[in-house]
Amino acid sequence: MKPKIGRALVVGGGISGIRAALDLAETGYPVTLVDRAPHLGGVLSQLDNQFPTNHCGMCRMLPLVDRDAGAQYCLRKGLFHENIDIRTSTQVVGIEGEAGNFTVRLKRQPGFVDPVACIGCGRCADACSVSVADDFNAGLSMRKAIYLPVPHMLPNTYVIDPAACTRCGECINVCPTGAIRLYREGRQDFSVLVVDDEYTVRDSIKEWLEEEGFSVETVGSGEEALDLIKQQSFRMMLLDIKMPGIDGVEVLKKAKDLFPDMTVVMMTAYATVETAVEAMKTGAMDYLMKPFDPEDLAGKVIGVYEAEEAARAEEIEAGAVVFCGGSEGYDPSTGKNTFGYKVFSDVVTGLEFERLISGTGPGGGGALLRPSNGEPVKKIAWIQCVGSRDLQTDSDYCSGVCCMYAIKEAMLAKEHGPEDLESTIFYMDMRTVGKAFQRFRDAAETDQGVRFVRGRVHTVYQDTHTGKLVVSYPGEKSRRIEEDYDMVVLSTGQKPSSGTDKLAEAAGIELNPWGFVRGEPFLPAKTSREGIFCGGSFSGPKDIAESVISACSASLLASATMHSAGKGIAVAGDDTPEYIDVSHQAPKVRVILCECGGSLPEGIDLRRLAAGLEADPFVESVSFVSRICTEEGWESLAEKVKTKGYNRLLVGACTPYAYTRRIRELGGEVMLDPSLMDVCDIRSPEFAYGEETGGDAIEKAMRRSLSTGISRLRSVDPLPKQTVPVTRSALVVGGGIAGMTAALAIAEHGYDVHLVEASEHPGGNLGWLHSTVEGNDTAILLEDTTQRIEKHPLVHVHTNTTVVSAFGEVGNFFTTIETADSGPQTIQHGVVLIATGGREAETRSYGYGTSDAIVTQKELEEKVAAKAIDYSAIESVCMIQCVDSREEPRNYCSRVCCPSTLKHILQMKQQNPDISVYILYRDMMSPGFAESWYTEARKAGAVFIPYTTYAKPVVSQGEEGGSKVVISTREPLLDADVQIHADLLVLATGIVPNLPEELAGAFGAECDEDGFFREAESKWRPVDSLKEGVFGCGIALGPGSIEGSVATAGAAAQRALRILSKNAISPAAVTARVRHSLCVTCERCIAVCPYGARSIDPDTNRVLVNAVMCQGCGNCASECPNSASVLDGFFDGRMLDMIDMVME
């Protein structure tokens, strides 16, 4: 695909960054993806299991259209896409320019191992004598100073931990490719001044640093220090804060005035930590807390040294920037740590728990054992809200993810622990706010026997006699109960990623009060700086689905920015190269082998190997290249393929997946279809030599691999693929805020959009909503959006219109719509977005309808707007949450009701502070920053009383003739009955969807059991349907806020633009087809196709395959008994042949 003009920069390579990069790349933009870590994947590289399936599933984010642009490879192992340029160990240090024309300065962290030269053989790690805690396993296992940051990453190259490395040089000696280089030589020139009034301190620091090779001077006072730096130049100063005479802070100020480039690190005791933090504002780089150990200190100095040595800022041009910097897990040892984290080894964080049971974890086996003594865990507890909803840890917000991950982990514990494992979750509110979350929780409780206890645990200590952890919590009548556990998991919350503040400063974007990036009202993906966007938890705690949605929505905004700057218009035309037709030629395979710079193990004779291969009648020739992984090596290879005489190319090298993109490019140069070219692994550590060792065995394995590759290539049948033309317009069904937002986004990229709205005006629920709990005005949003819709020439609004029928597939749908006055009309479109929204549920519960004093939330909102309710005349209000919700049959949380309740409380209390407000709730759902409004509502004096589905509140009429209603409920803390005499009873009835099953079905999508749009995958593909080209957004997808609807609308539009940005979609090389002469139409292939790519043509009675929708999974081929269904490139004959070769 021809790249468009604009380049997008995505910062952060976690799940959101990968999603944003893939989105933009799939839409056709070249993308630079940077991550400061030496690998991609973020925290998810450490998490094996995701709820609700308790598997991974990240691969579901791989491109589904134009699959061949990326390698179909496990995304947790690596990301390979031809439009994505990945730079790890790289940070953004500055952004200049404006939207559409940014110049971004990137700084690469020093790399001691050349990733191109490293072949991942691991000899360096074997030679390394340093052993330190492994971050990948959350410190639960050990690793060397030279190590693989993520053991399963591909390509997997070693990196050096500069803080742990002793520079002994052993690794350099054993590295077969000379990939390692250290900077020790230059250290003598790096002079450090140590200033401390205590002799013992400065002397030992001098000793430690000189051991590391630095030159060190020491002085005992600030005065001396200031004198000395004027005479002698220092690169770094270690400065004590508390000194007689001129103190450290003064010295810092003066030194920085004189030598602004000098790095200063403060040294402090507990009492002066605050001073040290202040000092950092004055220019100190960091501070060290006394007493410190030599390794910390040396590590810090080495870090500074190496950063200075190796950091080279580089400038790149970018049209738009998407920040996906993620968040960090709260570290419970930093706070008051009443849970004994890092004190008792059986107290772990959620992340550590996941590492413990991971197959790649410290135990390796995945069994759930106590870290303290290796015995099986029989009783385990989760403690929620650690570092969340806690003002003491500066987190007046809910991290939003911990409830669900705790439930998931409790279920995983059952899998990894003994049958009779007892697990308990201690919580304040179980925030099961997502679509299927409540049922997941219920299943955990009823099917898996997970015990849920409402109460905040404050202390965990160890019984010194039994070694058990004792958890104490308030039980009945708030009495303290103490229980023994084998393991305690702290459900740690999300904190802003470290360095967020620095990055924000470098990028010129603002942060919110909680230290996350501040999003615009109603558009959280938009930062305060034009052209810079934000995806994932960088702007606040998010789960995977929310991260994916926000990343999609951020990439949409980035695309729009580049488009409007004139950098997105280049249209991807039919730019597939005209490959030479080789279908009538006998196969001739040219084999080129990498000699790996002569570093192959002894006993391997490449010439002998080549001679053996050349005996094969299908092999044209075998030749050699010294090192393909180097630029020269690749050029030499490119040279070798220029001469004619072959029609298949096989390269024998290491890490084949890394060459996907280059092979495609090479194919374009020599006009050979890339499917006729292959790279065969003969070298990677993953490459299986078999059980024997030694040169012979390896050579045999290499021959086996190459023979297999030859027979694979030999039988490739390069049939030309049919492309599917795309009708480059969209249909959006539903004209609420989601539908309008999506329609505008697509139209602003230059494509026609038909917006179908059943009612008289677009607007949906914004028609009656007036403000949000944050105080944002919805009327302005509505007016602004409708005006833009009306004005946009490419948006065709059809009001009073419904969809009558539809058929078709991605690229080409034909939909008949009917407008009340003007009759039916058929529209052709390439994609469809379903945004039919939802409405407030009706109820007959809690006496609704028996009294004027009982209203729903919507009625309250309307009455307040119409000034039909005067709060000043009201004494008492009661609100009941979760009316008919979160229990069967409507067993889901509607998300919006709790924030609405908080909004209403604050409105009432503002107008009449004396009003008594009672909220009867099950779990207050105020995830994320909404938590702060919950705090406000409590501060305003509202009384929150929990109830359960077993003992619901009872509503009765008050006194004869009175207007009050009486609500009786149980106050569980007092364990007493309560009667509330209310002037107003507000029922939070929740949301029901407006999506008729037939409408979804007409486009090939489905509804879930609650009638919402069924997404392809709740986490990884949250706005797609399983059928390509059909997307859902807004409340049609599931209950959500306005911000949520706008985000899903953006995400859905972005997903649609991947398709609309192409004239035609070409299917991937590997797709399935049907050999009709063999087919008996048993239709089993249709039943097993997970992508709905197969159908039966009733006219011809033949099975049809939509090649674009087909993902080449091969289910059909393996289901078909006589291979009437086949996967291109995987014919039985070829497979048998290859198996035969492997068995040789």
Add this chain to the structure above:
Amino acid sequence: MTYIYYPGCSLEGTAAEYSISTMALFETLGIELIELDDWTCCGATAAEGVSHLLSFALPARNLAMAEKMKAKSDILVPCSACYLNLKRVEQGIKDDHSLLRKINQVLEADDLVLKGTVRTRHLLDVLVNDVALDDIASKIVRSLEGFSIAPYYGCQCLRPYAVFDDPEAPRSMESLITVAGASVYPWDMGGRCCGASLMSTAPEAGIELVAALLEGAQGADAIVTVCPMCQMNLEAYQKKASKQHHTHYEVPILYLPQLLGLAMGLTDDQIRLDMNLCVPGSFREKLANTLQPA
């Protein structure tokens, strides 16, 4: 270095040895302590229960007295309860001007005025942050090697004002214990409440807390503390706690200056171990055996 010294009522009575050893210690270190003129009670925990205003005014009177002596000075307080009460005023008037006004109205009755210029410093704070460890080390003449000492901080020097140590997991005493040659007894109860204030009003509850601490310190040669209430509480109720728990607790509760004094080779008159209620013979024996010149 000079500090205004506020001993507080306990140090005149039940905790006299604390005052004696403190003064001896500072003399050894060459730091001058000047006793606050005409100091009065800080109000302890009782004032709060009787009058909110008096609970501020009583400590404020002492601060005002100190200001009268020297406007900008540090007032050294060994008693944690006094320290907290004085600190509370110091912090409270920082941004509550109406409080300051009210306090001064009361102080007027005693011809005093509070400005808020003196700083309240706990004895431990001063020892850890003002006195160089090197200086203390240089005075150590007898290593307490072989002694395992449990540092006990109590509540009020740590909470609610976290001035010089971590209020949940305090560690400031550790360097002082090690500099004396002893080892730090590993426990996590240094910041737990000892229940002193319950002893007169709800003794059973108080004894439980004492017992928990004594149980936790089984294995330590001594508990060292910086609060007269804690000290008295922990040593005076050992028998009762033993009875309540059917066991035998016997552990000396030393004041930090007493411990340092032992290592610095101060005289019996300067340390006054004889005033402690519980110094078991075994402890004395160990002292005699291990107190070798460093």
Add this chain to the structure above:
Amino acid sequence: MAKTALYDIADKNLQGALASFLQSLLADDNISAVMVPMRQSGNDTVMQTLVTDPEQLSAADPFSPAFPMNAARLVSRLTKRSPGETVATVLRPCEIRAHIELVKLKQGQVDDIIIIGIDCPGTLQNNDFRKLAGKDPESTTDRFLTAALDGKTQFDEAVELPPACKICTHPVPEGADIGIGIFGMDIKKQFLLSAGTEKGEGLLDRLGLNVQEPPDGREEAVGSIVSAREASQGEVFAAVHEKTDTPEKLAEYLSGCINCYNCRVACPVCYCRECVFVTDVFDHDPFQYLRWAKRRGKIRMPTDTVFYHLTRMAHMTTACVGCGQCSNACPNDIPLAELFSMTASHTQNAFDYEAGRSLEEDPPLAVFREDEFAEVVEIKH
């Protein structure tokens, strides 16, 4: 309880009574034809015959032990597309069950047929049937039934029930619209008609038969047949398992195979239009044979025989109804029916599936259940 009726037999002539019952079916307005095993004129073979003329039905012989083929394949031919009229088909239990499998594979349907199932005391292999018929083909069925209903499996010196029938635990036609019952009945006097479906009940009503309960001994008779067969099934499976539990032993077991593919032709549920083994996939290059021979020093010809049977097991044991036609068809007398029945019992048990039990159950390999075979995918639940 299904609706049942007793059909009186005049003159102790079972076949006559059956013929008249079948004629009464043809007389029904809804039924256009009857397909039933019939003695073929001119020789002693018995073959399924599609009859529209009631007169012809006098030669109907549904209880004949002849079993030249599994009739499910014929029913599939009649119903692959709707014929527009209804045919009554007289089928053995294994034929009915095979047809149900074919319906699931879209190779037929049940809407246009009335299934008349029969109690099946067993069948004989083609050669044995001819031996038993001998010189008195007219009385074959009577002689067979008399002995078989007496619990015998041996009928003549050299004639006995084939293993497939001895171990068949489905002697009663469970999925039939109407079943003709003879177990536990005095077949000189009456046979039992039981309606297994609504369609069957409607037909019984239209035929104007008196609804009557089956005699007391029936249930017991069926029970004892089933338990005897279960017992022998256990013995046979154990013996086959012993003979085939290593690849080498299996190869020996199948050593007589000549790739004639008769077994797959005879198999009612092998439904492919063209078996993969006759496609280009197994059309090896001549040099390939030599290459294999070179590698091991020798190679058995024809090749791919064990692979063929393993493939067939993989493809159809979930649908295998154990009718035994594979053994019947094998020219080299390989005991295939026992092997396939044993494998089928394993695969079907594994999926909690029983071939032919119900149209409601989808073929196991067309269904994905997240929680099945946790031990295979190493996920503990």
Add this chain to the structure above:
Amino acid sequence: MEPAVDTQTAAPDRSLIKKLAPARKQLLACIQCGTCSGSCPNADAMDVSPRYLWRLLLTDNAEEIFKTRTFALCSTCYTCTLRCPRGLQITDAMSLLKQVAASENLPLYKRSIRFYQSFMESVRRHGRVREMEFMTLYFMSMKNPVIPLKFTPLGMRLMAKRKVSVEIPSKGTQKLDAMFRKAREIEEQS
């Protein structure tokens, strides 16, 4: 069963509720998590836990509050204040309850009130506390001859160490009387 809380009829003593307002205000943002109850070293000795007490306070159950001895058992260790996830000044609220109880002179808290009053009386007289004097004052005010006996052994031990001396309460110098009066004056005005 009669409801324990009835928004219509609860808390007849409005004046008491008014006095509790400052404490209630301290606790408004309480989320009933129970950290205070769990952290409190004396919770086991309390008749109701702090969380329960705060719930009573927030539901305006003034009478119930003063049926419990919970706040009287607060030893002001500040652990709850330190740990409260909402950062509430819980110890201060406890003190406020102690003050209300004292000012109302509620009989249930006689022991604590007398104790504090005796202590303060000693302070008022001498400026400093004389331990023996104030204990004697306290015992006298309790009019319970058994209590002093409980303290006798300790008193004897302390006397043996010459840490306390036997003194009879005397009218003394009234050292801080002026300040005490002034304070009461100001507090009564507000």
